[in-house]
Structure formats: C-alpha cells, structure tokens
Amino acid sequence: MTVHAGDSLPDIALKTLSEGLQTHFASSLFAGQKVVVFGVPGAFTPTCSARHLPGFVDHLAEFSELGVQVFCMAVNDPFVMQAWGREQKVPPALQLVSDGNAELTRYWGLELDASASGMGTRCRRFAMYIEHRVIKHVAIEEPGQFEVSSAEAMLAWLKR
Template identity: 55%
Template sequence: MSIKVGDHLPEVTLQRIRDGVETVDTSALFDHSKVVIFAVPGAFTPTCSEKHLPSYVAHFGQFRDKGIEVACISVNDPFVMQAWGESQNVPDGMMMLADGNADFTRALGLELDASAYGMGTRAKRFALYAEDGVVRNLCVEAPGEYRVSSAEHMLEQIG
C-alpha cells in the first residue's frame, strides 16, 4: 500500500556524504520542517539527469524562499549520489540522499521493479511535499512519464 496525503513519513535511515558517509534518520531530517522530497529511478539516467534533477536545481531558490527544504532520493549508494550532485551543480543545501537498500522507497510503497533493465528495485518517479513529517501533497508519475514530479509542478501545487 502506498503512502497517501495525511500519512506520516516512515522512519528509516538514509545515507549522504558530508565528512564521509553519514547515516541520517528520516524523522530527524523531515519531522520539523517543510520539505519537498523527489525520487528518481536512478542517478545519471537520461530523464533524471536531463530534466528531473535540473528542474529542482533551477528552482531551488524558489523553494528556499518559501522556507522549504529540498531532498533528492534515489536507490543508489551515497558516493553515486554525491558524484551525481557534483556533476549537476546541485546547490549547497539541497539534500542528495541515498536509499541504497530501498528501505525508504519500500516503506512509502513506491518501489519499482526494474529487473528487466538490470536495475533491480528502484523508486518510482515521484515528488511529495511534507510539513512536520506529514504528507500534504503527493505526485507519482505514470510509468515512463515525467510531468507531475517536476519542480515547476510542485511549486504550483504548494502555492
């Protein structure tokens, strides 16, 4: 069953690179803030690198002006997420979070079986807006699409 508006974000751990690999708890990251979390099926993949992440990089300032944090999540390791962020000129403050074992993705009920492409379990392409850990808006893409999870669409939804 997938997470829905009104649900609390699941509590699991994710990883990121700061001064080495850092394990972070989702409740510590998201329970006391406003945040847009967007997930991509894979770092360095075409749509993710050409459209999805760049849309959030381009509009990062608009989210921050509204007091909203931005987090990118992918079922990749933290080193890949760091390298991808550097290659995409991700601004300081945008969280590049690794869900290496898909624990967060599965807890959300938004996993995608990409085994046919040699990629195993991945996240569906989605974006959600949460306040104090509670989902206020959720946009999940249909397979093969990129529309409702864009930064532009999320800014329209948040208002």
C-alpha cells in the same frame, strides 16, 4: 502500503556523504521544517539527469523563498549520489540522499522493478511535500512519465 497525504514519516535510515558517511532517519531528517522530497529511478539516468534534478536546481531559490528545503532521493548508494551531485553541479542547499537498500521506497510502496534494464529495484518517480514530518501532498508518476513530480508542478501546488 502506498504512501498518502496524512501519513507520518517512518524511522527508516537514509544515507548522505555530506561530511563522511552519515545515517539519518527520515522521521528526523525532515522534522521541524517544510520539505519537498523528490524521488528518481536512478542517478545518471536520462530523464533524471536531463530534466528532473536540473528542474529542482533551477528553481531552488523559489523553494527557499517559500521556506521549503529540497531533497532528492534515489535507490543508489551515497557515493553514486555524491558523484551525481558533483556532475550536475547541485548546490549544497539541495540535499541528495541515498535509499540504497530501497527500504523507504518499499515502505512507501514506490518500488519499481527495473530488472529488465539490469537495474534491479528502483524508486518510482515522485515528489511530495512534507510539513513537520507529515506528508501533505504526494505526486507519483506513471511509469515512463514526467509530469506531476517536476519542480514546476510542485511549485504550482505550493503556490495554489
């Protein structure tokens, strides 16, 4: 399967470390709200740390003004995601979630084989807008690109 606008969210578990190790199902974590989820190949990786995550941090107030919650997802364990969030000074309003076993990534058809770099299965860079558990817009980057999944691109889509 490849993710498309109109798809509903599955009951696949994601992990956070907000108050101890927590399990959340995608279908309920993003329920009843407007959400932007952006996926990155990996915490602490160059483009993810220098541009992708910082862009969403910088524009978080604009998303909030639109009534949109922001989540960042990666195929990293929740402890790595928490450490990355601290290092990047991510405010609590931007939630970092772990798809550590790449279950949601695979379900959406967004897996990236980074074995040549010693990183195994990762998530392709993407951003999507979800409203009440239904995907309304999805922007998937070509390998090595960073254009359509930026905070600026998602804000432009939301404000169109």
